[in-house]
Amino acid sequence: MKVKITKAALVLAAIILISIVFVPTAAATPEDSLEKWTKDHTVKNVKLTTTYKYEDGYLEIKETYSGSELKKKTGLSKFNKEKKIPLEIGTVMVNKEGDELTVTENELILKTKKDGTIKLEKGKENVYTTKISLVMTLESDPYPWWIKFDYPQWTWSMSSGWYVREDPINMVWEEPDIGEVKYVVVNYEKWTDNPSEYTHYVFDYLDNRWEVGDGVAESVLRITGGYHARLWTISTDEEEVVIANAHKDDSVFNWPLGHQAIEYEGAEDEVAGIYSDAGWNVDYDAYFLKNRYLNEYDAFNNGKATVITP
Template sequence: MQNHTVNVTSTTTYKYYNGQLEIKEVYTSKDPENKAKVNDFTKINKIPISAKDKITILNGESFTLEEGSEKVIVTEKTVVITSQTDPYPWWGYGYQYPQWTWSEDNGQYAREDPINLAWEYTNLNTVKEKILDQGWISVSYPYEYDQYVSDPQYGWILDEGVADDKYGILGRYHTRLWQMSNGDVVANAHHDNDSPHQADQYEEAEDLVAGFFDNDLNNWWVLHDHYELDNYIANPLNDEYATCIYKVGS
């Protein structure tokens, strides 16, 4: 993926209006020639927050929840960005499952979270229903960022989201699920912080979701940290080993 690695300026604007906190992040290439053709990649999320809370915390700093309040944070990042017609072909490198999730803006795809769970001999609906039985709920945009994985037959696949809270104002556990063309189901499980609503745990969330199936030995066989995907992240920690879960009797 080295050819798709880009140094960018990340400009994140937080704005409170109409009872919601809008988070808008824009990547602008630092390469004067813009060889990677990054066209101001933009991500937008809106989180309902009551003004009665008065103050929330953004990146360790207080932010007053008043109509029209705005805060801009500029940082430098190294990101991986590809195009709609150039997905990373993980299947050509011997992997059973995709390694990463991707966000999309105008035909550009930016690498986001590591895949850390996989199911075999089942389907997405069965997996999702099992998680919903634990009191979780279905979530989709604007209550989560849309994310995708690439598939050798289906192309880019949009996630189906589940979480233990719809809004995640105080943080939440959140999992995105995908049905692959080979029949496998894959997921990224993580914990979101409250603001700016970014992943602050991977391993703990992976174990939590796997535990929903580990407690049902008559129907599921769980192998923790079973499959290496070479998607290590130091902070928050992802150990690059996905937990694999098999439907018993299939």
């Protein structure tokens, strides 16, 4: 028995087929795009080898990043970061936890409650390894923060032509230039305008370039720890603003040796308080940057930036 198919039935079937093929999908949101970008640019299982050496009055720290995933994602077999911290012979330093660092001509002796006694003999390398994840990108492929936010979310270091995500942006100054911002902490709080620091960058999408940070800190070396901020002038659709990451470094002799960011929120409030005392308008946690973050040293950022105006 033949089934008679009418012209109207054919038209209806065609309409149904078209509707199935062309079912609209939800457009990706800017937030989804940023999350996908981050996922695509994350390198897992990176081997971090940190080498410490005490030589001629300096603590030398070399960080080497390597691993098969790094090679696969970036083509780099490894890349390095290095810094040298001068230490005066005969120095004995004690931090608030009771850890003690003694500097002699032939060795550094670090006595800690957490890790016991650690000795660095002059000229002898001490090597430690761990596994970490990194978010990395090339100069030509910056993190596109501007599709969702008014200001960058992160700072980035640069090694071997690759930019590596570092600290969260947690402060914004609207209206003043960077000279006015720095003037307050340098002249009223006696911070240094030339601290020892790794160079960090942010990407200014309107100028289409990576901008170098301009640091201020409580002291040049922060041997016993202290507050530190990196600042940038960034172009927006309406004006130029100053942004920063503010954090507190631990002392040089806390383990692991060298400066680590151990505080974001407290540092943000500390710096904001300086401007409040100087008569500026401070709006704590006023802008949501969604860069909530906890680093490996328990420094926490709540994802909101304090906004300051003269």
